Amino acid sequence: MRAKYVMSEVFLGLWRNISMTVAMIITMAVSLTMLGAALLLYNQVDVIEEYYQTNLEVVIYLDRDVSEEMTTQIDSELKSHPLVEQVQFESQDQAWERFQETFEESPDLVASVDAEVLPPAFRIKMKDIDDAEELIGEFADREGVYQATNQKEILQQVFDILGGAQRLTLIIALVQGVAALMLVANTIQVAAYSRRREVAIMKLVGAPNWFVQAPFVMEAVFAGVIGALFAFGTLVAAKIFVIDGQFQNLFSLMPPVEWNSVLLLLPILAAIAAVISAVTAWITLRFNIRV
């Protein structure tokens, strides 16, 4: 019975103040979307790092006119090197095949590149990719070596971009979050004012404090959870239309954003929204409804 009363008061309160409710839900949704995106990016950096940690290679490109002798010598040196796990030689022909494969969808690019341009290379799998610099230092200036590269360095740029995007989304989430919480506080104040008669009588006749506060806290929690649902919907849409849709090619270079990690956001965002809204509402009430 009392639960029914609380619920009807909650919806009445949200409806009475509908414009504020909508504003509160929208800002909450934007903030939580950004927070969700930040969490996904954070997770993605981890996934990428793990993925490449085992696949990252040091590539030593040889001069195009390197002698067979030199190639064999470097090969055997690499194979007996303590930091090296595995060595694979890639001839100019093999490199050309790979190039064609990689850029299968851009025939213009393939056509414009001469098979001769691609250097032969050693693709080296390290025991620990973090030792790459040491190996590169040893071989970079060798005769017959054109260039030694560490894929991790290239990847670092990707990480920097992801990190930057993550910081940006977190900042937006924070700013929007502050706005959302101020709207929650404001909504609660308006609701407390419009229900001041009921509240005064409830306190007078000795309704328990939790009962007096429940409709207000529930209002905030309700708005927060609805905001979280919208945020989740936005993220799912982003996964379907952006990550798997429009930018599929871009994302095919790195491990995919898993559905699991997207779905996991629903309970996380809903819980965060509910708890923060409830606490904000409760603090607001402490200042507005004194016993």
Next chain:
Amino acid sequence: MPRYATHVLEPLERAGPQAARLRLVIQLEGVTKHYPRSNRPSVEDINVYIDKGEFVFFIGPTGAGKSTIIKLLLREEVPDKGKIRVAEKDVAKLRRWKVPAYRRTIGCVFQDFRLLPNRTAAENVAFALEVIGKPRSVARRVVPEVLELVGLGGKEHRYPHELSGGEQQRVAVARAFVNRPLMLLADEPTGNLDPDTSIEIMRLLDRISRTGTTIVMVTHDSNIVNQMRRRVIEIENGQIVRDQARGVYG
């Protein structure tokens, strides 16, 4: 300041200690309350003992501190000094979360009725039961009874704006009394009513007092005080200047 203390008999002297403890409902001892940003205390060193079933008027000019006493008894305010005991409970030391349970032992009526405009008379009374967790079946049984008691039988489904001032105040009294409180506090309950209606409300309060409910009423209405001939406590500048068993307005 002259003192006509004809009644200040401490209850302990009237009966044995055991009986006194059972009868004593309200006990104010050396109660002082200052409000911030006011250089004069609102009440100062108030000593009052009120027995179960007593009917007490607090009278005095505006700003004398009468309403402060109501606020202190309701525990909307806490005294700076002194002791307030209601039915053996130290009101000033009540924990915040225990205040609601304490307030359930008090009924309250005000000059402005304080009814919910969007609820009928019966719903207004039932509200007081609902919000303290009484089942609806209790409300269904008790609400018509108490509305009958206050003389509103047949008007249960009227909204406050469909009732006269006196009838609205009856609804408020019904709401205050529906939980069978230990005491009923009335802050100028006849302040908005004409003399005849005021008398009717006083008859109602008198009837309630006869059920053993202690009634503390703050008023300006000299007519009523003179007609009722009940205990009168006069306050001036925050101090008791008179406490008389069957007093008049003065």
